[in-house]
Structures are given as C-alpha cells and as structure tokens.
Amino acid sequence: MRLKGPVIKRRPVTPEHLSSRLYEMGRPAILAVVVLVLALFGWWGYRTLHVKREDAAQLLLTNALQMLQNLPERPTAEAPTVTPETASGPQEALSLLNQVREEYPASKASEHALVEIGHILYGLGKSEEALVAYQRYLEQYPNGSWVMLAGLGRAYAMESQGQYKVAASIFRSLAERYRGQALGAEALIGAARSLEQAQEAEEALSAYRRIVEDYPGSPWARRAEVQVAYLER
16 A cells, blocks of 8 residues: 655745746846946946056157157267257156156057157267167067167167177168168168278178168168278278
C-alpha cells in the first residue's frame, strides 16, 4: 500500500508577488544600466576636462610662439645672436613654454613646447641646455610630430659644442632617414660641414658631391658645389 505524502497546495500568484519577483529579476539589469550611465558621465567629464586643459595649454603655446615671430623657427648652422634688446621676447616665451610643460604635461601642446624650448635655448647660445631639451624630446616622443626637427637640433647643438664627428653621424643618419626631402638635404649638408670641420676632407667632399647629385638645382646643391670647388683646390 502506497503511502501518500502530504498534499502541498500551490499558493495563488498574487499581483504583489509577481511584481516582487519581476523586481528581483530586473535588479541586475537596473544596476547594469546605472553603472553604464555613471561610466558615460565619467567619460564625458574626463573628456570635457581634457579638452579644457588642452585648450589652455594651446593658448599658452600660441602666446609663446607669437613672441618668437622675429626669430628663426628652428636651429640653423649658426645660432642667431640675441642682443639685450631682443632677449626679453625669447625669455618670456621660454617661461610660458616651461609653464606648459609643468602644468599640462599630458597635452599635445607640451610635446610641441619641448622642441620649441630647445630651439630657444639654442638661439640664446645655450647649446648644452638645448641639447638636453632635444634629447628629452627624442626619448619621450620617439614617434612624435617633431622628431626630425629635434634630431636636427640635437646635431646642431653637438656641432656648436665642437663634437663634429658625433654631429656628422647624427646628420648622416637623418639624411638617410629623410632622403629626398628638404630636411634630408639640410641634414646631409650638415654632415658634410661637420666632417669638414673635423678635418675629414675626403669624407666631407664625398658628402658634398652626393648633395649635388641627389638634390640638383637646389640651394643646398649650389652651396655644396662651392665647397667641392674649395676642397678640390
């Protein structure tokens, strides 16, 4: 004879019970939506702050560059002579650029400011300090927008310190990397000039001849032709 167990009566599903169950089942979804909304607000706030900081950094950078309108944009073979009458502009610009670096280090303006700091220091005749700025740029921004200018600046700074062979090596590397471009030609003539100053006449002559061959009709080729004639005397 089978024993019958207790008869369990099902409780009727009331509207209150149903709503409670639906609420419990919906809690994870509600929490997910809340988290998503908070994340979106957080991203928006961060993005807004980032844009404001970049704008502020760019404003300082623009003001600094406006102070340098009468100076070369980058180093050349000879550092420009800065007289007491013209020194205030670069010094004030340098102060603004350093402010960009200190207050907005993660901004795009900070990257640009660093290479400009090198240019100003070079223009003021402070080649050692300029060299530090250029090297710092190359270390921090190996794929940056101003790598070529920082590399050229580094070579010019080395040359101005009398490190002609080191400068020639850097110039040569840049000339190969940017072969066929205007800055590549400038780098190659820098290499030739540095080799000439290092008393490496044959290598300098070879570099000058290459400029004439690779960049015919250009200002660099004309300058190189003059040096070739001089070295072949």
